[in-house]
Amino acid sequence: MKETNESTPQSPLFHGVTVDAVAGLAAGCATTLIVHPLDLIKVRLQIDDSHRSPMGGIANVVRDLRHSQRPLQEIYRGLMPNLVGNTVSWGSYFMWYEYLKDKMGDFYGRKDLRFADYLVCSGASGCLTALFTNPIWVVKTRMLSTASTYQDAYKSMSQGFRQIARNEGMRGFYRGFLASLFGVGHGAIQIMFYEEMKRYYVGQANSNDQKLSTPQYITFSAASKIGASLIMYPSQVIRSRLQRYDADNVYLSMRDVIAKTARQEGILGFYKGRLTPLRILPNLVRVVPATCVTFVVYEHTRSYMRYT
Template identity: 40%
Template sequence: MTSVTTNSPKSTVPKEMSIFSHVKFEHLIAGISGGVISTLAVHPFDVIKIRFAVHDGRMQTTPKYSGIANAFATIIRNEGIKGLYRGVVPNVWGAGASWGLYFLFYNALKARLQKGNTDMQLSASTHLIAASEAGCMTLLITNPLWVVKTRLCLQFDAPTQTYNGMFDTLVKMYKTDGIRGYYKGLIPGIFGVSHGAVQFMVYEEMKKYYSYYYNQPISTKLGTVEYLTFAAVSKIVAASSTYPYQVVRLRLQNQHYSYKGAWDCVKQTWIYEGWRGFYKGLGTNLIRVTPATMITFLTYENISHLLLKYSVNKIVN
């Protein structure tokens, strides 16, 4: 009887509070750390993927590469090592902010659904919804950084270089296109929220079934191999199933060509390139995003567990 009365009105009030009552900035710090470290490690593949994705065979100003190795060699020969790191600053900012905010929002939404009980199991559809909401919130904040990164990565040689770094790009974009320029590719980006949603759903489900199989709480810290495996599988599933939106989004952000909108981009890609056009750069993307995601999630899981453990011990002591 005592346990029932202690769980009445007084203890349920915090559980019904807004999402902000479940915000833990440990997830933000851990997410930023994972995003920054992984981005610095694999940025050259990102540059190559973007250049593959925007090449539709019609723009003479866009370099054409016969493969990943040829792309590396050509960029280094024509632009030097720095060519492989074009757009790295906004990419680091964007990835750090995106992963940090995504993990922050996602865990806050999940904690609200769990009513503060981190060992409460949620369904696959619930994970999908929480991840979608977190993705939309993150995209609205970080889209300008992705537009800047894309434009810097698409500066091929001296005659076409119109931007001198992240802040110069932000200023020039505003002068040319106003606030709207910062949100080019937003519509396909919103559709692309499904990518993160699928990834987090698969990742969470794998962790859930693993914990169930070994009869342990789902909040239990797992080993390095488990985190790396779950991250790799979830990213491959998500990337393969949602890649076309990335091609459309990148082409809309490309300063060398102009489309009337997302639907016009889709139509032109289909007319001139067929279904293959929507999967340009997928191989490079998988080579880049799979290890990047593995690094991100491993870093995030270890740092978040460490910070949360420290916070609990600090409260107890």
């Protein structure tokens, strides 16, 4: 019996990757359930190409939701693709990220990675995740961007997949994919900032304990998200507009989206749905709490699974 147990040891790398995938799934699920209503408002603001004031745009979305036949149901419209997309995305992302970090550490012969190493690992993980999850985000964006009473609105996630497959083919599932790849830079920059802040703090504290407190995870995740958002947010607006229902009738390509947005709305058009010193919009109000929830749940779930 002893020989049997020793002949099938659990691989530490496989164990680590499994833990990171499960922790990512838990983080994505918790985050989506908490902040979905704010995500819906953000998407509807992103695709709004009118010249309403920021507060006017928010008020208009909230008014439409409140006056719908089933307000609560409308607020959580598109929850399923959002839930599936976020759980699969975060699970896949953290799984690939930790796996690539381990491989890079083995290659260098050290576990202490550098600024650029985190950027490469997170960027590659984001590309792999985007490849598998883009079809989910197309359905999610279309469901969140319209009320259920809209003429061509998808009634469910499965109906969305069927209609896209029938009417648009594979091209429909990968609308906005190029913009998504640009958006990978957002996650790469965020993770790079996050890892560097953690590494700096641990180094300053002269401690080998990588486990931080919840307030510290919140602080580092919020700061890294704000920095990445300021740099990379326009790609999200471009992607949302490419994925809307009537994109074929409005835009010819990603270049056309950029040109029309710049010409008709100016530089602030690329920042629809966000918080800047000049425009009070719900993006950072939504994404910063979401990021904090994601990383706190991920770090604590990962720590619990590894050390219990």
